[in-house]
Amino acid sequence: VDTLKHKIQGLAEKKAPQLTALRKEHGGKVLGETTVGQCIGGMRGITCMISETSLLDPMEGIRYRGRTLQDCMDQLPKAPGSKIGLPEASFWLLLTDEIPSDAEVKALNEELHKRSALPESVVKTIDSLPKDTHPMTQLSIGLLALQPTSEFGKAYRSGTLKKNEYWVYTLEDALSLVAKVPILAARIFRNVFMEGKHIPSDPSMDWAGNYAQMLGVSDDALFKDVTRMYLMLHADHEAGNVSAHTTHLVGSALSDPYYSYAAGVCGLAGPLHGLANQECLRWLKNTRQELGGKEPTVEVLTQFAKDTLASGKVIPGFGHGVLRNTDPRYVIQRQFAQDNFPNDPLVKLAEVCFQAIPPVLEATGKVKNPWPNVDALSGTCMQYFGLDQEDYYTVIFAVSRALGCTSNLVWSRMMGLPIERPKSVTLDWLSTKAAE
Numbered sequence: 154v155d156t157l158k159h160k161i162q163g164l165a166e167k168k169a170p171q172l173t174a175l176r177k178e179h180g181g182k183v184l185g186e187t188t189v190g191q192c193i194g195g196m197r198g199i200t201c202m203i204s205e206t207s208l209l210d211p212m213e214g215i216r217y218r219g220r221t222l223q224d225c226m227d228q229l230p231k232a233p234g235s236k237i238g239l240p241e242a243s244f245w246l247l248l249t250d251e252i253p254s255d256a257e258v259k260a261l262n263e264e265l266h267k268r269s270a271l272p273e274s275v276v277k278t279i280d281s282l283p284k285d286t287h288p289m290t291q292l293s294i295g296l297l298a299l300q301p302t303s304e305f306g307k308a309y310r311s312g313t314l315k316k317n318e319y320w321v322y323t324l325e326d327a328l329s330l331v332a333k334v335p336i337l338a339a340r341i342f343r344n345v346f347m348e349g350k351h352i353p354s355d356p357s358m359d360w361a362g363n364y365a366q367m368l369g370v371s372d373d374a375l376f377k378d379v380t381r382m383y384l385m386l387h388a389d390h391e392a393g394n395v396s397a398h399t400t401h402l403v404g405s406a407l408s409d410p411y412y413s414y415a416a417g418v419c420g421l422a423g424p425l426h427g428l429a430n431q432e433c434l435r436w437l438k439n440t441r442q443e444l445g446g447k448e449p450t451v452e453v454l455t456q457f458a459k460d461t462l463a464s465g466k467v468i469p470g471f472g473h474g475v476l477r478n479t480d481p482r483y484v485i486q487r488q489f490a491q492d493n494f495p496n497d498p499l500v501k502l503a504e505v506c507f508q509a510i511p512p513v514l515e516a517t518g519k520v521k522n523p524w525p526n527v528d529a530l531s532g533t534c535m536q537y538f539g540l541d542q543e544d545y546y547t548v549i550f551a552v553s554r555a556l557g558c559t560s561n562l563v564w565s566r567m568m569g570l571p572i573e574r575p576k577s578v579t580l581d582w583l584s585t586k587a588a589e
């Protein structure tokens with residue numbers, strides 16, 4: 154922890170003059186105008202937040218601290234025998250702007266294991282929930298049940314916490330939350346889908362590999378890898394998406410990381426956000442069923458895609474709000490699937506979709522990005538190993554996004570970002586303004 158603190162502090166010292174200059178010298182500089190359309194339309198395209206951890210390039214996709222996801226796959230330390238950049242190493246990168254060494258990741262994993270035990274009260278709370286409570290509801294309840302353990306909360310209440318120490322306690326909570334979230338998530342999985350038979354945490358394992366073994370759906374070493382890959386690829390995606398923004402907003406009121414991320418998880422549970430991978434897998438499964446054993450061809454899939462559009466539905470797994478190219482998260486997952494299970498029927502179907510669907514979407518003339526997004530394959534990769542409990546998929550997403558959202562909270566407190574309070578107006582106010 155001391156190394157991590159030291160590195161974060163060192164980076165913050167480098168960034169401090171930049172932040173001061175931006176505030177003092179350039180505070181009045183115009184970044185853009187806000188239109189009536191943006192005010193009604195979900196604030197799309199308004200540049201109005203800071204997130205140091207990642208930046209989205211419309212063509213190359215997300216970059217963690219300036220590194221593309223392929224860079225992260227190549228450069229981040231790996232588990233023995235694995236080719237996947239470890240997600241907990243990306244946590245280190247998001248926090249420090251440095252690729253950790255193998256020894257640093259090992260030490261980080263040891264620290265996470267030390268912090269990973271759930272208090273008995275939290276175990277009781279989770280175990281007492283009705284099994285038909287959605288796994289995302291259970292996760293947010295579990296995170297809130299952990300809130301009394303917040304070091305930030307305790308320090309703040311003590312009345313002696315100084316503003317320049319906020320980030321230290323936020324980091325303490327971020328580490329503990331990241332340490333505990335796979336334990337909590339695995340417990341929820343085993344309670345809901347495996348009759349409450351739990352698999353103990355293995356302190357010799359990496360963060361994501363251990364999560365995979367606690368889920369216990371497959372003994373295949375590749376299941377650990379697919380989990381590592383999923384958790385690395387979903388760790389962060391700027392701060393404007395619903396879960397990251399919610400976490401940031403709640404944190405801006407100095408609510409501690411447990412409160413903040415529990416709120417973010419509630420946003421992730423929405424069908425327009427974290428639930429999309431589930432929709433995509435369903436679409437592929439339905440399409441396969443309707444094919445009734447026929448080999449999928451580009452012609453047949455083109456017709457299926459046209460029919461989906463004609464029935465007024467979107468084709469899940471394609472398109473993006475900001476990206477304008479094939480999502481690199483899709484590219485990496487596709488490579489993994491092609492390398493390891495190219496003959497899986499759903500993988501083969503997804504391959505044909507990749508050829509057939511973009512031209513159909515392009516032909517509509519309105520879809521800004523006809524290319525596949527992250528969700529086009531993530532469910533397919535998970536179900537290959539037997540993780541076919543679709544209601545659980547968003548929980549895995551949440552375990553991963555804890556890395557980005559909590560890193561961002563640390564940096565928000567480090568930079569002393571204020572409470573968020575954008576201006577809202579009424580329709581009448583807008584009409585008057587529009588008529589001017």
Ligand code: CMX
Nearest residue numbers: 429466467468469470471472473474519520521522526528
């Ligand atoms: N299938 C059918 N129509 C689509 C489409 C798709 N995959 N993608 C976009 N369109 C349509 C939009 O619905 C919109 O139609 P209207 O003007 O009639 O409302 C039009 O094309 C323009 O949309 P856009 O500007 O290209 O895309 P948006 O920013 O509005 O929406 C997204 C982005 C992701 C919601 C949309 O592409 C979509 O619904 N995709 C399918 C669902 C999906 O895969 N979601 C996962 C997103 C992954 C992520 O967020 O990381």
